[in-house]
Amino acid sequence: MSEVAALEGAAQVGTAPAGNASWVAPDAAKPMAGGAKARLTAKSCAILVLELWGLWVLNKLGYALVALLHVPLPGNVAGMLLLFGLLCTGIVPQRLFERSSTLLARHLPFFFVPIAVGLMNLGPTLIAEGWLLILVLVASASVGLCATGWIAQLLSRLKAQP
Amino acid sequence: MKLALTLYGIAVTTGMYALSRRLTRRWPSPFTSPVFFTTLTTVLVLVLSRVRFSDYTDAKEILTFLLGPATVALALPLYRNRKLLVANLVPALAGLAAGAVGTLITVVALAKALGFSQLIVRSISIKSVTAPVAVELAKMIDADPTLTAAFVIVTGMIGVMLGPWLLDRAGIHSPLARGLALGTISHGQGTAQAALENELSGAIASIALGIAAVFVSLIAPSLLPYL
Numbered sequence: 001m002s003e004v005a006a007l008e009g010a011a012q013v014g015t016a017p018a019g020n021a022s023w024v025a026p027d028a029a030k031p032m033a034g035g036a037k038a039r040l041t042a043k044s045c046a047i048l049v050l051e052l053w054g055l056w057v058l059n060k061l062g063y064a065l066v067a068l069l070h071v072p073l074p075g076n077v078a079g080m081l082l083l084f085g086l087l088c089t090g091i092v093p094q095r096l097f098e099r100s101s102t103l104l105a106r107h108l109p110f111f112f113v114p115i116a117v118g119l120m121n122l123g124p125t126l127i128a129e130g131w132l133l134i135l136v137l138v139a140s141a142s143v144g145l146c147a148t149g150w151i152a153q154l155l156s157r158l159k160a161q162p
Numbered sequence: 163m164k165l166a167l168t169l170y171g172i173a174v175t176t177g178m179y180a181l182s183r184r185l186t187r188r189w190p191s192p193f194t195s196p197v198f199f200t201t202l203t204t205v206l207v208l209v210l211s212r213v214r215f216s217d218y219t220d221a222k223e224i225l226t227f228l229l230g231p232a233t234v235a236l237a238l239p240l241y242r243n244r245k246l247l248v249a250n251l252v253p254a255l256a257g258l259a260a261g262a263v264g265t266l267i268t269v270v271a272l273a274k275a276l277g278f279s280q281l282i283v284r285s286i287s288i289k290s291v292t293a294p295v296a297v298e299l300a301k302m303i304d305a306d307p308t309l310t311a312a313f314v315i316v317t318g319m320i321g322v323m324l325g326p327w328l329l330d331r332a333g334i335h336s337p338l339a340r341g342l343a344l345g346t347i348s349h350g351q352g353t354a355q356a357a358l359e360n361e362l363s364g365a366i367a368s369i370a371l372g373i374a375a376v377f378v379s380l381i382a383p384s385l386l387p388y389l
Contacts, residue, residue: 055234058231080235108294110200113200114221115308116197118311119205133273134316139268139272140268141347144264144265144268145325145329146328146329148346150332
């Protein structure tokens, strides 16, 4: 049920803002044009499962690659880079993973929240020192936000007026 | 019994997630966001119903099954917005690298100065990496994935609550720089916030999130021993 909603919502998101989105790749919205009428038919369900299976295989390949090449990189990041490479070389067209990627991106929090639930074991230590840790996080986030923002803004202005 | 507990764990998590999606639509706030609300309420319900975390691990395994595929799928926004990245390559990459390294060094230095344990220092160091990558990276640098996930979630909330205000104060008004900053530092939640401000900001933030994850994955394991 939630998948139907996600697919339909995704179709709307995909088609609606295309008008003034000159900086988004123009081909981004196209594959979703027919998706507006997406229903949870047996066919679309099967396609979704196949897409997810494809992503799962790419993920496993990523883990196999880093193990084989001894690269200090998380396997899922290697899988992501692998898919990015396949998309860039045109071996894999992006519409192949259109449905699954939209669905997974929409519900990404759902897939890592169970890991954070492990906090129930660490509760007491964190409650005692939690405020201090939050201050540390606020300070370091502020440094990062300003550093990124300033440098990006400065360099793009320099580029604009050589 | 074990099966019943696992099903209960799945039901609680899924139910709280569904609830959070309704709540955040009606009252949009970092506190009703699915990441924060679902984590907090699931922990509360499990603790109140006297379920131990060891009884939840099977549910966790099942629910996180799609985390790997979800990470791989992050390649698609990266690919869709690649032209935007190429058009702003130098400012984007320089800003991203400065922010990612700056925030990593600051957080490690502060946590060490305040006397936190090695485990907490390592776990907090990668708090600006998107959660699905951070929990994997945590295993590689001998950090605790659970702690890391919590720090990542709080960092995302800080970006949403404080980011736009701070960027205004700092005189950072260019949509490109704002999106890049929010995506680099506050990953998924920051990207959602950037997309609310401006379409260009959202697009560059989704690029920043992906590239920052790759960049920090590459530098953190070699940088941490020196910090």
